[in-house]
Amino acid sequence: MTEIATILQEKGLDGNAELWRRRLEKVTNSDVEGALSEPAGSYSLRRLMTLISPAGENYLEQMAQAAHQLTVQRFGRTIRLYAPLYLSNYCSNSCRYCGFNKENEFKRTRLTIDEAIEEANIIAAKGFRDILLVSSEDRKFVSTDYLAGLAKKLRPTFGSISIEIYQMSSAEYARLFASGVEGVTLYQETYDRRAYESYHPSGSKSDYDCRLRTPDNIASAQMREIGLGALLGLADWRIEALALAEHAHYLIKAYWQSHISFSFPRLRPAHHVESSLFTHSLGDKNLVQMITALRLCFADAGLVLSTREQATLRDNLMKLGITKISAGSKTNPGGYSGHSNAIEQFKVDDKRSPIEVAAVISNQGFEPVWKDWDRAFLGNQDD
Amino acid sequence: MDKLVIAGREFDCRLLVGTGKFASCELMAEAIEFSGTEIVTVALRRVDIENENDDILSAIDRSRYLLLPNTSGARDADEAIRLARLARAATGIEWLKLEVTPDPYYLLPDPVETLRAAEILVKDGFVVLPYINADPILAKRLEDVGTATVMPLASPIGSNQGLQTRAALEIIIEQANVPVVVDAGLGLPSHAADAMEMGADAVLVNTAIATAADPAQMAKAFKLAVEAGRIAFKSGPRAVGKTASASSPLTGFLRD
Numbered sequence: 001m002t003e004i005a006t007i008l009q010e011k012g013l014d015g016n017a018e019l020w021r022r023r024l025e026k027v028t029n030s031d032v033e034g035a036l037s038e039p040a041g042s043y044s045l046r047r048l049m050t051l052i053s054p055a056g057e058n059y060l061e062q063m064a065q066a067a068h069q070l071t072v073q074r075f076g077r078t079i080r081l082y083a084p085l086y087l088s089n090y091c092s093n094s095c096r097y098c099g100f101n102k103e104n105e106f107k108r109t110r111l112t113i114d115e116a117i118e119e120a121n122i123i124a125a126k127g128f129r130d131i132l133l134v135s136s137e138d139r140k141f142v143s144t145d146y147l148a149g150l151a152k153k154l155r156p157t158f159g160s161i162s163i164e165i166y167q168m169s170s171a172e173y174a175r176l177f178a179s180g181v182e183g184v185t186l187y188q189e190t191y192d193r194r195a196y197e198s199y200h201p202s203g204s205k206s207d208y209d210c211r212l213r214t215p216d217n218i219a220s221a222q223m224r225e226i227g228l229g230a231l232l233g234l235a236d237w238r239i240e241a242l243a244l245a246e247h248a249h250y251l252i253k254a255y256w257q258s259h260i261s262f263s264f265p266r267l268r269p270a271h272h273v274e275s276s277l278f279t280h281s282l283g284d285k286n287l288v289q290m291i292t293a294l295r296l297c298f299a300d301a302g303l304v305l306s307t308r309e310q311a312t313l314r315d316n317l318m319k320l321g322i323t324k325i326s327a328g329s330k331t332n333p334g335g336y337s338g339h340s341n342a343i344e345q346f347k348v349d350d351k352r353s354p355i356e357v358a359a360v361i362s363n364q365g366f367e368p369v370w371k372d373w374d375r376a377f378l379g380n381q382d383d
Numbered sequence: 384m385d386k387l388v389i390a391g392r393e394f395d396c397r398l399l400v401g402t403g404k405f406a407s408c409e410l411m412a413e414a415i416e417f418s419g420t421e422i423v424t425v426a427l428r429r430v431d432i433e434n435e436n437d438d439i440l441s442a443i444d445r446s447r448y449l450l451l452p453n454t455s456g457a458r459d460a461d462e463a464i465r466l467a468r469l470a471r472a473a474t475g476i477e478w479l480k481l482e483v484t485p486d487p488y489y490l491l492p493d494p495v496e497t498l499r500a501a502e503i504l505v506k507d508g509f510v511v512l513p514y515i516n517a518d519p520i521l522a523k524r525l526e527d528v529g530t531a532t533v534m535p536l537a538s539p540i541g542s543n544q545g546l547q548t549r550a551a552l553e554i555i556i557e558q559a560n561v562p563v564v565v566d567a568g569l570g571l572p573s574h575a576a577d578a579m580e581m582g583a584d585a586v587l588v589n590t591a592i593a594t595a596a597d598p599a600q601m602a603k604a605f606k607l608a609v610e611a612g613r614i615a616f617k618s619g620p621r622a623v624g625k626t627a628s629a630s631s632p633l634t635g636f637l638r639d
Contacts, residue, residue: 074541076404076405076593077404077594078403078404078406129431159428224458224487256485258487300487365406369429371428371431372428373456374427374469376462376466377456377457
């Protein structure tokens with residue numbers, strides 16, 4: 001199969017913004033009506049382009065209704081809940097939009113395995129059985145050994161363990177899979193090659209192609225869930241959405257046993273990060289357009305929403321195709337136990353407790369699902 | 384009496400229901416009640432099987448319903464077996480709906496891994512009800528290794544498309560020596576009636592009930608459709624013909 005880098009390059013989706021802007025501008029209302037009348041849920045680049053075009057903005061209500069209907073059919077009236085556990089904010093990268101940038105001076109924190117378990121127990125006590133381990137690029141401390149050891153200790157408590165961590169080799173992912181990690185989230189950050197290079201000036205993350213190939217490593221290691229996303233705000237969101245969809249489509253074709261989910265992280269204010277840096281911010285209206293358009297092209301993809309977004313918006317997005325949300329999140333290592341005042345990766349907007357969020361989900365006519373996976377599936381050995 | 388018999392156990396109702404996708408446990412419990420079912424399947428991955436206060440488990444009265452755990456989410460035989468054994472150790476339940484679905488999109492069952500898991504689990508004392516594609520040979524192979532039923536799909540799960548696999552289902556029903564439970568894809572009560580009229584022994588429905596605007600009433604509609612379909616089948620429906628067959632024949636005056 002053609003590699004994803006080649007696919008994006010041939011289609012001009014890694015930086016030929018002008019070409020795509022011209023195409024997007026040409027989409028008419030009648031094109032959008034045509035795309036909406038096709039059976040919902042299957043992907044083509046043309047169909048997604050039509051739905052996310054400026055003309056598509058005139059059809060947001062129809063898109064929302066169709067996205068809602070399709071999501072209920074495929075996922076039922078349920079929303080899964082998860083919580084992130086931040087392990088370290090030491091970092092060897094200098095991503096310009098991130099609070100953990102190595103150039104930023106602040107007191108860094110990293111959790112020992114025992115401290116991480118203490119945090120995890122607090123998360124479990126709130127009801128969560130789905131945990132996401134997050135760390136900046138702190139390879140020496142948050143090593144494969146560390147993560148494998150932690151995952152094994154978390155298996156008796158959690159039905160689902162995922163990671164959102166620096167990029168790894170296929171062998172490293174395979175080792176973590178055997179230890180009980182079943183999902184990996186790894187954002188490309190931006191699919192625009194030049195923007196990528198400018199936002200990631202140094203460190204191992206500065207190699208665009210290496211980053212782009214990493215989801216292949218995740219899938220080769222048999223991981224069940226691959227979380228994709230672009231940090232919204234770094235480049236034109238419409239072109240990012242198209243590249244993201246092409247990436248997902250490629251992975252689905254190449255690795256038939258892995259499930260894809262999408263996140264929609266809009267850049268948030270962070271320590272030492274100026275919001276003036278985000279030249280391509282997108283508003284709520286376009287966020288809704290992106291979420292519903294992706295749902296209408298990927299009937300079965302997981303759509304994930306974090307506490308970056310404010311409460312009212314999150315409540316409204318639950319009905320538009322979202323399948324999984326975090327709640328009560330702390331984005332600093334040690335944040336749950338309150339032992340540390342470590343710097344957060346980004347400012348959390350929705351500060352409600354998990355119970356409050358679960359109540360909102362119920363009020364919206366959905367079942368809050370705390371557990372939808374089982375430790376029998378975690379790791380490939382009996383404990 | 385026209386009983387459904389699975390592994391020596393008798394049931395009056397030929398509708399099995401699932402517990403996924405409901406907006407709340409209350410709505411689920413109400414739908415189960417209205418469906419008249421006696422067999423309720425639960426995804427092991429979704430419940431905390433060791434916890435009696437689990438929302439879903441505590442909403443199902445075990446004295447009224449046979450709880451049928453399923454291995455939804457298992458990607459191969461080993462995972463399904465591991466999950467089944469953990470669940471049996473925790474609950475003592477030996478009945479198992481075997482699902483092995485390596486493709487996360489259409490959730491189609493893996494014939495190779497399902498057969499492998501079924502053989503091991505049957506030997507291990509489980510009462511195995513395997514979810515399969517509508518493949519007549521696979522159905523016979525499963526029967527040979529000792530499964531209690533076969534559960535062929537009507538169309539991809541959750542798709543509400545009805546009996547897309549009709550031709551193969553007819554062969555499975557004709558050849559089976561174990562109950563045939565048509566599972567997955569039944570979107571309307573008329574689809575369920577259709578399967579029962581064909582001679583299926585039972586049907587399993589989840590999405591169509593759980594995602595209806597009024598799950599309890601939809602459950603009742605499926606119950607009635609399953610009953611009607613069964614009575615029709617037992618009454619010996621005539622074959623569908625292409626030409627008309629008048630109920631008052633034009634040549635009825637010819638006496639000899």
